């Protein structure tokens with residue numbers, strides 16, 4: 001049983017706040033992803049859980065026990081970093097076996113444990129190789145096997161895929177997902193890649209400037225972002241956001257007029273997702289503007305137009321063709337609109 005509780009956890013260096021008032025319970029066997037831009041406090045949060053960084057305030061509990069004062073080695077957590085730090089003079093077998101040796105685990109069990117862990121990451125045929133004789137993806141899998149072999153209660157993974165090329169990242173991501181299903185161990189995974197977060201997580205924590213912005217399932221966060229920052233961080237492409245003004249239920253911005261909305265008069269940030277909108281015939285849409293750019297994506301054509309300072313887009317059929325500068329009309333029905341406070345970005349509808 002490895003439920004993790006963070007009770008109002010904070011980290012400060014002098015007056016600089018790295019992580020502020022982080023309060024969350026991570027369920028036993030849950031796969032939790034910490035997501036946010038560089039410097040938002042993800043790694044610091046993870047390092048506090050691992051015991052590599054002191055907590056300035058609050059408490060961390062693992063399996064119901066306060067661990068603030070426990071050494072990393074006594075917390076029963078296993079970490080995988082982006083730099084996988086394998087021992088170059090040991091072969092794959094010895095690298096995977098290493099945690100068992102340093103922890104004094106009964107030698108007679110080593111062989112079975114190493115072979116089981118290496119089979120899980122499909123490295124059975126590489127056990128005799130040295131790290132220098134492996135590809136980046138294979139090395140990362142050795143690091144994963146080394147984390148698995150200890151059979152910890154908690155996995156902590158800090159951007160484990162970031163050193164891999166795009167294709168390998170996708171296949172290794174799938175492997176981590178499958179592995180986590182098989183192992184059913186509480187996992188905290190740090191990334192700034194929203195696709196990794198969406199595909200791997202049971203729940204995602206979106207962070208900014210050391211502060212948690214939203215906690216929820218990938219669908220919650222995609223469908224109902226708590227604020228404009230989360231909306232702009234999730235989705236591929238990210239949500240289109242336009243600054244404009246509300247008056248008597250009508251939102252206006254350059255080239256935009258959307259009626260029948262429920263928001264108070266005054267400045268407003270309105271968002272919609274490119275895939276929810278469509279091209280309207282006969283100028284019937286709510287956005288009418290010349291095409292700024294047109295991108296062929298293979299499965300669709302992405303059309304972007306300018307609204308004030310912002311570029312907003314619509315996904316059209318893959319066969320759609322037009323020229324830059326041609327007028328288009330984009331249909332943005334009320335039910336696909338996300339409304340955010342123009343000052344603090346908070347969701348209002």
Ligand code: ATP
Pocket residue numbers: 013016017018036037038039040041042043044045192
């Ligand atoms: P990245 O994705 O770039 O790894 P991150 O979200 O993991 O970023 P952290 O490494 O947690 O960010 O850092 C959070 C903030 O705390 C950053 O602004 C960083 O500069 C600062 N920070 C980290 N370690 C220290 C330290 N030892 N002393 C002072 N400030 C620090």
